[in-house]
């Protein structure tokens with residue numbers, strides 16, 4: 610037994626570092642790099658990086674498309690920065706907030722030669738830290754030495770890349786009764802991932818019969834809809850309607866997955882809302898920010914159901930992707946139970962876009 614953090618713990622530290630604006634070192638097979646999240650970059654740290662070499666800004670292919678920059682690596686673009694690039698340039702490349710009011714003077718030069726592996730990993734890390742997917746990347750001759758000298762978190766990039774694609778094991782922490790308006794016989798279960806990421810919850814109504822399909826919902830956190838009663842989406846009414854139906858039937862399970870904003874985090878969701886105020890739809894806004902339409906990992910839901918010994922479900926959803934993913938993860942979906950509630954003039958376009966672009970069944 611060693612007291613040193615393992616890979617998953619080191620990655621959790623790296624996420625916290627990036628969120629604070631502290632650089633991390635990615636140490637690959639043949640190369641190493643210093644990485645800083647663009648969102649939390651300070652002018653002082655940018656100047657220090659520029660004094661040490663020529664950093665590039667790693668962006669996703671999605672963000673690059675908006676900026677009309679060539680992404681030679683497909684999903685990743687490596688944008689060359691002028692030697693004296695000011696912080697405001699890095700910020701405006703990373704953040705689409707001012708794309709329309711201050712269009713980028715182009716064309717942007719991007720790297721074609723060399724490997725983009727560390728850049729890709731940097732973007733995965735930034736996303737998993739719920740930051741904008743944009744990272745300053747500076748090649749290092751000696752990653753281990755640099756990390757030690759500056760007391761930075763060093764990640765074994767070769768091991769980290771596949772590790773970040775696997776789902777962390779969830780621990781069942783505790784369950785207790787929480788009588789709800791919709792169902793008095795409810796119990797709240799807490800699940801904690803081993804990788805230091807956010808906890809997820811399961812609300813078990815009654816004692817669902819494990820030998821028959823269980824009425825279930827995979828609900829993704831929506832602070833604005835679930836808590837504030839926002840009219841921009843249908844999440845709050847869906848949450849309440851699902852619990853009400855489970856209460857009426859006497860049994861069911863609602864997974865409350867902390868995947869705010871379809872997995873991009875609340876700050877990025879608010880950035881997406883600001884872009885929607887400029888006229889973009891929910892999918893376009895995600896793309897302009899550099900995200901895919903949906904960054905959620907529904908394997909999470911399947912793992913929780915498995916831990917609760919639920920093998921097949923009647924799934925309350927309008928989203929065919931959820932059904933697909935459950936089935937691919939070995940959870941039987943015997944029936945889709947539609948959940949059409951909460952339509953209003955403020956979310957009509959949002960729901961229409963989901964039907965047109967995300968295949969939602971309404």
Ligand SMILES: Nc1nc2c(ncn2[C@@H]2O[C@H](COP(=O)(O)OP(=O)(O)OP(=O)(O)O)[C@@H](O)[C@H]2O)c(=O)[nH]1
Pocket residue numbers: 827828829830831832842844847868869870871872873878881882891895925926927928931963969
């Ligand atoms: N990025 C982004 N996320 C949004 C937006 N509006 C709502 N969300 C998020 O979308 C998610 C909605 O999740 P779900 O209720 O599971 O919805 P769904 O995928 O449409 O599937 P069903 O409701 O099961 O049909 C929540 O995480 C919300 O925070 C938006 O405009 N942009």
Ligand SMILES: [Zn+2]
Pocket residue numbers: 831833834835842843844845
């Ligand atoms: Zn919502």
